Amino acid sequence: MKLYTKTGDGGQTGLYGADRVSKAHIRVEAYGTVDELNSAVGLARAHNGRSHKPHAALDADLEYLQNALFDVGADLATRSGTPYAKNVSRIDEQDVAFIEAMIDRYAEGVPPIRNFIHPAGTLTAAALHVARAVARRAEREVIRLLHEEEANAQVQVYLNRVSDLLFAMARAANQVAGLQEEEWAVKGRR
Amino acid sequence: MKLYTKTGDGGQTGLYGADRVSKAHIRVEAYGTVDELNSAVGLARAHNGRSHKPHAALDADLEYLQNALFDVGADLATRSGTPYAKNVSRIDEQDVAFIEAMIDRYAEGVPPIRNFIHPAGTLTAAALHVARAVARRAEREVIRLLHEEEANAQVQVYLNRVSDLLFAMARAANQVAGLQEEEWAVKGRR
Amino acid sequence: MKLYTKTGDGGQTGLYGADRVSKAHIRVEAYGTVDELNSAVGLARAHNGRSHKPHAALDADLEYLQNALFDVGADLATRSGTPYAKNVSRIDEQDVAFIEAMIDRYAEGVPPIRNFIHPAGTLTAAALHVARAVARRAEREVIRLLHEEEANAQVQVYLNRVSDLLFAMARAANQVAGLQEEEWAVKGRR
Numbered sequence: 322m323k324l325y326t327k328t329g330d331g332g333q334t335g336l337y338g339a340d341r342v343s344k345a346h347i348r349v350e351a352y353g354t355v356d357e358l359n360s361a362v363g364l365a366r367a368h369n370g371r372s373h374k375p376h377a378a379l380d381a382d383l384e385y386l387q388n389a390l391f392d393v394g395a396d397l398a399t400r401s402g403t404p405y406a407k408n409v410s411r412i413d414e415q416d417v418a419f420i421e422a423m424i425d426r427y428a429e430g431v432p433p434i435r436n437f438i439h440p441a442g443t444l445t446a447a448a449l450h451v452a453r454a455v456a457r458r459a460e461r462e463v464i465r466l467l468h469e470e471e472a473n474a475q476v477q478v479y480l481n482r483v484s485d486l487l488f489a490m491a492r493a494a495n496q497v498a499g500l501q502e503e504e505w506a507v508k509g510r511r
Numbered sequence: 512m513k514l515y516t517k518t519g520d521g522g523q524t525g526l527y528g529a530d531r532v533s534k535a536h537i538r539v540e541a542y543g544t545v546d547e548l549n550s551a552v553g554l555a556r557a558h559n560g561r562s563h564k565p566h567a568a569l570d571a572d573l574e575y576l577q578n579a580l581f582d583v584g585a586d587l588a589t590r591s592g593t594p595y596a597k598n599v600s601r602i603d604e605q606d607v608a609f610i611e612a613m614i615d616r617y618a619e620g621v622p623p624i625r626n627f628i629h630p631a632g633t634l635t636a637a638a639l640h641v642a643r644a645v646a647r648r649a650e651r652e653v654i655r656l657l658h659e660e661e662a663n664a665q666v667q668v669y670l671n672r673v674s675d676l677l678f679a680m681a682r683a684a685n686q687v688a689g690l691q692e693e694e695w696a697v698k699g700r701r
Numbered sequence: 702m703k704l705y706t707k708t709g710d711g712g713q714t715g716l717y718g719a720d721r722v723s724k725a726h727i728r729v730e731a732y733g734t735v736d737e738l739n740s741a742v743g744l745a746r747a748h749n750g751r752s753h754k755p756h757a758a759l760d761a762d763l764e765y766l767q768n769a770l771f772d773v774g775a776d777l778a779t780r781s782g783t784p785y786a787k788n789v790s791r792i793d794e795q796d797v798a799f800i801e802a803m804i805d806r807y808a809e810g811v812p813p814i815r816n817f818i819h820p821a822g823t824l825t826a827a828a829l830h831v832a833r834a835v836a837r838r839a840e841r842e843v844i845r846l847l848h849e850e851e852a853n854a855q856v857q858v859y860l861n862r863v864s865d866l867l868f869a870m871a872r873a874a875n876q877v878a879g880l881q882e883e884e885w886a887v888k889g890r891r
C-alpha cells in the first residue's frame with residue numbers, strides 16, 4: 322500500500338469510521354494540531370537525547386506523552402455513536418489525574434513562579450516551551466470543536482494540563498543544567 | 512530600499528499583481544503557512560547538516576523542496592487573470608508526479624508501516640516530522656482558500672504529497688542512523 | 702498555588718482584568734500566538750548559545766525581544782477601559798522606532814536582497830526564520846482581532862517589524878558563519 326492513497330485529493334478525508342468531512346473541518350484541524358504537538362514533543366525529546374547529560378526520566382515521560390497524544394488523536398478522530406467508536410479508549414478523568422501527578426512531581430523541584438519567565442535556556446527547555454505553546458493552540462482548536470459539535474470535553478482539560486506539564490518540564494530541564502531563569506523585565510522598568 | 516516599506520501598516524497588503532487584500536485574508540494565510548513550512552524544512556536541513564553523518568541526498572532533495580515551496584507561494588500569491596499571472600509557473604500534475612517518485616524512493620528503503628510511529632528519533636527526523644505536520648496545516652489552509660475563491664487545486668494535492676514525502680524522509684533518517692522506530696502503544700495496552 | 706487552577710476547564714479563561722472570554726476568542730488566539738513566537742525566539746537563542754561561535758550581541762537583542770513580546774502579550778490581554786488597564790505599558794511609536802533602528806543595524810551588514818533566499822543555513826539562522834514566519838502568523842491574528850474589536854493598532858505594526866528584524870538577524874547569522882545564501886531558483890529555470 323502506497324503512502325499516498327489519493328483519496329483526499331478532492332479536499333475531503335475520512336474520520337475513523339465511515340464519515341467523510343472536508344480537511345478544513347474543525348475536527349481535522351483539532352487532531353492535526355495534536356499531531357503537530359506530538360512532533361514538537363518529539364523534537365524536544367531529540368534535543369534531550371543529544372544533550373550533554375540526557376535526562377532519562379524526562380525521556381520516559383515524553384515517550385508516555387507521545388503515546389497519549391495518539392490516544393487523544395484517535396479520540397478526536399472518532400465521532401461518538403459511529404461504527405468504530407467502540408475501538409477507541411476515550412480520554413477520561415484518570416488520564417487527567419495521571420498527568421496532574423506528573424506536573425506536581427516536576428513542579429516540586431523548582432521554586433514557585435513569581436513572574437513570567439523567558440521561554441528559553443537549554444535547547445531541551447526551549448523546545449519544551451515551543452511544545453507548550455503548541456499544546457495551548459491545540460487546546461484552543463478543541464474548544465472550537467466543542468463549540469460546534471459533540472466531542473469529549475476531557476480532551477480539552479487533558480491538553481490544558483499537557484501545557485502545564487511541558488512548562489514544569491522546561492523549568493526542570495533548565496534547573497538540572499544549572500541555568501538561571503530570566504524573568505520578564507516589564508517595559509518602563511528596563 | 513528598506514526591508515520595512517510601511518505599506519502594510521494599515522493591515523492590507525499586496526498580492527503579486529495589483530490586488531490589495533487584508534493580511535487576514537485566507538490567501539495570505541495560505542502562502543504565509545507555506546512560508547512557515549519552508550522555514551521548518553530549513554531547520555530540518557540545518558539539523559541534517561550538523562549531524563554526525565550528514566545525508567547529502569537528503570540535503571539536495573530538501574533544497575529542491577525549498578525552491579518548489581517558493582513556486583507554491585508564488586502560485587498562491589497570484590490570482591489567475593490578474594496582470595502578472597503570466598509570470599508565474601503554476602504547480603501542475605508533473606510536479607506532483609515528480610514528488611511521488613521521490614516518496615517511492617524514500618519509502619522503498621524502510622519497512623511498511625503497520626501502526627503509527629512516534630514522531631521522534633534523531634534531530635533531523637524529529638524536525639522533519641514537525642515540517643510534516645506544518646505541511647498538513649498548510650494543506651488545510653489551501654483547502655479553505657479553495658472553498659472561498661478560485662485557486663489552483665494542484666497546490667493542495669502537491670502539499671499533501673509533501674507531507675507524505677517528509678514522513679518517508681523522517682523514517683529514512685532514523686533508519687540511516689540505526690534507530691529503532693517506536694510504535695504507538697494504545698492506552699489500555701500500556 | 703498549583704500551576705493548574707482548573708478555572709479554565711469549562712473552556713473560558715480570564716483576560717488581565719475582570720473579563721472572562723472563551724479560550725477560542727480571537728484575543729486569546731492573538732496573545733497565544735505571541736507566546737508561541739516568544740518560544741520560537743527562545744529556541745533560536747538556545748541554538749545561538751550552543752553554536753561554535755555564539756553571537757553575544759544577537760543574544761542580547763533576542764533577550765530584549767523576549768521581554769518586549771511579554772509587553773505585547775500584556776497589551777493584547779488587556780482591554781482598554783477595564784480596571785487593570787492602567788497597569789499596562791502599551792506598545793507605542795517609540796517601540797516601533799526602536800526596533801526599526803535595530804533592523805537597520807542588522808541589515809546594513811548584509812548585501813541588499815534581489816530575490817527570495819532559502820530560509821536555511823546555520824541552526825541559528827534556520828530557527829530565526831521559523832520565528833520570523835510565526836511572527837507573521839501572529840501579525841495576521843492581531844489583524845483579525847482589530848477587525849473584531851478595539852485593540853492597539855501599534856501592536857500589529859510592531860509585530861510586522863519583528864518579522865523583518867528576524868529576517869535581518871537570520872541573514873546576519875549566516876554571514877557571520879561564512880555561509881553563502883541560496884536564492885530561489887524559479888521552476889522552469891532549474
Ligand code: B12
Binds near residue numbers: 326390410626676695
Ligand atoms: C486519524 C488518523 C490520523 C491522525 C490522528 C491519529 C491518532 N490516533 O492520533 C494523524 C493526523 C496523526 C494521522 C497521521 C498520519 N496518517 Co493517518 N489516519 C488516521 C485514521 C483516519 C484513523 C487512525 C486512528 O487513530 N484510528 C483509531 C485506532 C484506535 O484504530 P486503529 O488505527 O485501527 O488502531 C488499532 C490498530 O492500530 C491496532 N494496533 C495497534 N498497535 C498495533 C501494532 C501492530 C503491529 C498492528 C498490526 C496493529 C496495531 O490496535 C489499535 C486499536 O484497536 C486512519 C484511517 C482509518 N480510517 O483508519 C488514517 C491512516 C492510518 N493514516 C494514514 C497516513 C498515510 C498517515 C500519515 C503518514 C500522513 C502524513 N503524511 O503525515 C501520518 C502518520 C503519522 C505517524 N506518526 O505515524 C494512512 C495510512 C496508509 C498506509 N499506507 O498505511 C491511513 C490508512 C489513511 C489513508 N487511507 O490514507 N493520521
Ligand code: B12
Binds near residue numbers: 514518580819868
Ligand atoms: C508573495 C510574496 C511573499 C510570500 C510568498 C513568496 C513566494 N514566492 O513564496 C512570502 C510570505 C514567502 C514572502 C516573504 C518575504 N517577503 Co515578500 N513578497 C511577496 C510578493 C507580494 C510577491 C513575490 C512573488 O512571489 N512573486 C512572484 C514571482 C514569480 O515574481 P518575482 O518575484 O518578480 O520573481 C521574478 C524575479 O524574482 C526574477 N528573479 C528570480 N531570481 C532572480 C535573481 C535575481 C538576481 C534577480 C535580479 C531576479 C530574479 O525572476 C522571477 C520570475 O520572473 C512581493 C511584492 C510584489 N508584489 O512583487 C513581496 C516582497 C518581495 N516581499 C518583501 C519582503 C520584505 C519579504 C520578507 C523579508 C518579509 C519578512 N519579514 O519575512 C520575506 C522574505 C522571505 C525570504 N525567504 O526571502 C518585500 C521586499 C522589499 C525589499 N526591500 O526588497 C516585497 C517587495 C513586498 C513589499 N513591498 O514590502 N513574500
Ligand code: B12
Binds near residue numbers: 437486771772775
Ligand atoms: C495574559 C496571561 C498570559 C499570556 C500573556 C502574558 C504576557 N504578558 O505576555 C501568556 C499566554 C504568555 C501566558 C502564559 C502562561 N501563563 Co499566564 N496569565 C496571563 C494573565 C491573564 C495576565 C498576565 C499579564 O500579562 N498581566 C499584565 C501584567 C502587566 O501584570 P502583572 O502580571 O500583574 O505584572 C506585574 C507583576 O508581574 C509585577 N512584576 C513584574 N516582575 C515581577 C517580579 C516579581 C518578583 C514580582 C513579585 C512581581 C513582578 O509587575 C508587573 C507590572 O505591574 C494572568 C492572570 C491574571 N489575570 O493576572 C495569567 C497567569 C499569570 N498565568 C498563569 C499560567 C499558569 C501561565 C503558564 C504557565 C501557562 C502554560 N502552561 O503555558 C504560562 C507561563 C508562561 C511563562 N513563560 O512564564 C497563571 C499562574 C498560576 C500560578 N501558579 O501562579 C495565571 C495567574 C492564570 C491562572 N489563574 O491560572 N499567560
Ligand SMILES: C[C@H]1O[C@@H](n2cnc3c(N)ncnc32)[C@H](O)[C@@H]1O
Binds near residue numbers: 714716717724730
Ligand atoms: C495564562 C493565561 O493564558 C490564557 N490562556 C488560557 N488557556 C489558553 C490557551 N489555550 N491558549 C492561549 N492562552 C490561554 C488565559 O488568559 C490564562 O490566564
Ligand SMILES: C[C@H]1O[C@@H](n2cnc3c(N)ncnc32)[C@H](O)[C@@H]1O
Binds near residue numbers: 329646
Ligand atoms: C491520516 C489521516 O489524517 C487526516 N488528514 C488528511 N489530511 C489532513 C490534513 N491536511 N491535516 C490533518 N489531518 C489530515 C485524515 O483523517 C487521514 O485519514
Ligand SMILES: C[C@H]1O[C@@H](n2cnc3c(N)ncnc32)[C@H](O)[C@@H]1O
Binds near residue numbers: 525534539
Ligand atoms: C512579503 C509579502 O508577504 C505578504 N504579507 C504581508 N504581511 C504578511 C503576514 N503577516 N503574513 C503573511 N504574509 C504577509 C504580502 O504579500 C507581502 O508583500
Ligand SMILES: [Mg+2]
Binds near residue numbers: 324325326327329671
Ligand atoms: Mg493522504
Ligand SMILES: [Mg+2]
Binds near residue numbers: 514515516517519
Ligand atoms: Mg513589510
Ligand SMILES: [Mg+2]
Binds near residue numbers: 481705706707708709
Ligand atoms: Mg490553566
